[in-house]
Amino acid sequence: MTLDEKLAALRKQLDEKRAALPAMKEEVRSLAEKAESEEDFKAAQDKRSAVEAAEKEINDMEGKRSLYEMALKGEQVPAKVAPATEDRRKEVNDFIRAKDLSKSMTISLREDAVVSETAADNGIKSADNTLTIPIAQTYVPQRELETVSDLKPFTHVIAAKTASGTYPILKNVDGVLHEVAELEKNPALAKPEFSKVDWKIGTYRGSIPISQEDIDDSAADLVGIVAENGRQLKRSTANSVILAAFKTLTAKTVSTVDDLKHIINIDLDPAYNRALIASQTFYNFLDTIKDGNGRHLLHDDITSASGKSILGMPVVVVSDKSFGAGNAFLGDVSRAILFADRADLDIQWVDNDVYGKYLRAGMRFGVAVADKNAGFFLTYVDPKA
Known part of the structure; x- marks a missing residue:
């Protein structure tokens, strides 16, 4: 083959x-x-x-x-760099032959250059032999680690066919069925209530030219690297808009585990699912709180994106830089946030005028708060501050 x-x-x-x-x-x-x-x-x-x-x-x-x-x-x-030149090799060999470790002496390696006979001064060091020491080098870049949680799958995603629109949300039912005797006329049921969520599509895009020479001469898959960078930019863009929507919800401060339990047990309707989207600083607070027996409340959970859960809720961690230090969302993400997905573009094309390729990354989507009662925007406040 x-x-x-x-x-x-x-x-x-x-x-x-x-x-x-x-x-x-x-x-x-x-x-x-x-x-x-x-x-x-x-x-x-x-x-x-x-x-x-x-x-x-x-x-x-x-x-x-x-x-x-x-x-x-x-x-x-290259496995190693070129060997030493003849002049350099002869210079080093002459020096080694001239050394006599049994007696103190001075050796002239170059004209007018006298070195005292000590291990520190006359020993052969790496700095003296850079041409004979190979240097390992890789040409495939290692991506810098960063928090890459994708929040879009947690939201309620709809396929948008137009540039704007309205989406109906069925409100939670509070009524009950009435008990009636046999053959009695059915009482009227409470009508379903709907709320309207208005959404509007925004366009987020950019492009980068890559010369054909750079593509040809690069040891790594340069087009693939730039394409992956574009996908990361799109994910970060969607996350930033979703996190901004979280900040418009009802705000609450949290200092202790009891504050957290009050929001879960009292403030948030039991009909909603519960999850925590936590910044690094808020996650650190979660990782330190304990129950009455001194056991940490944050547990391992393979169903959570971060591998952790607390008080029965999965925890997703995002960076302080993207969400703000000490911030978090607690509630039902899919009920709280509507993601209107219009288009997701990742295209490259050849430009003959510049002898290279253009890589275009683009998204068209809209984010709106669908149910303002489905969650809360939390801020951690240090009780000792």
């Missing part, structure tokens, strides 16, 4: 494994949500381990693909 064929086969395998990954992650979530026994939880954990193994395999294959691409371009990752 030729190198071209190997690269084509590897790319096909990569595409297949990447395509299978979302379904595997969804299966983990589904198994965890339906788990009722220890065996069920073990099955979910095993599946999660399979997901992690698949992600590692994808990373390994991407590195192998980069090496194939370099080989096809006639490039090599």
